[in-house]
Amino acid sequence: MLHQRHCRKPSGFTLIELMITVATIGILAAIAYPSYREYMFKSRRADAHAALMNIEMEQQKRRASGLGYVTTTTAWSALGFPTTSTDGYYSLTLASVTGGGYTAT
Incomplete structure (x- = not known):
C-alpha cells in the first residue's frame, strides 16, 4: 500500500520577496521625497x-482714507493686524523708509 503524502503549499513570504519589496519602497521614497519637499x-x-x-492691501486702504502708512510693527499690531503669516511660518515686520513709504518683510 502506498502512502500518499499531502504536502501543504508553503505560506508566507520568502526573504527574497521581502527584500525586493523593501528595495522598491526605498526607491519610491527616494523619488517622492524631493518632490514633497519642493x-x-x-x-x-x-x-x-x-x-x-x-x-499691501491694508496699507493702501489706510493711505486712500487719508490716514497714511503704518510704519512700525508695533503700530501694525496695535491696530489688530497680524504680525505672522496665516500658517505661522513667517513673522512680519514693518519699517519706515525715507519719503513716506514703508518696507514689509
Missing part, C-alpha cells in the same frame, strides 16, 4: 506672498 517650499512661499499682499 511642494512644501512652494506652499510656504505662497503663505508669505499672501501675508505680504495683505499688508
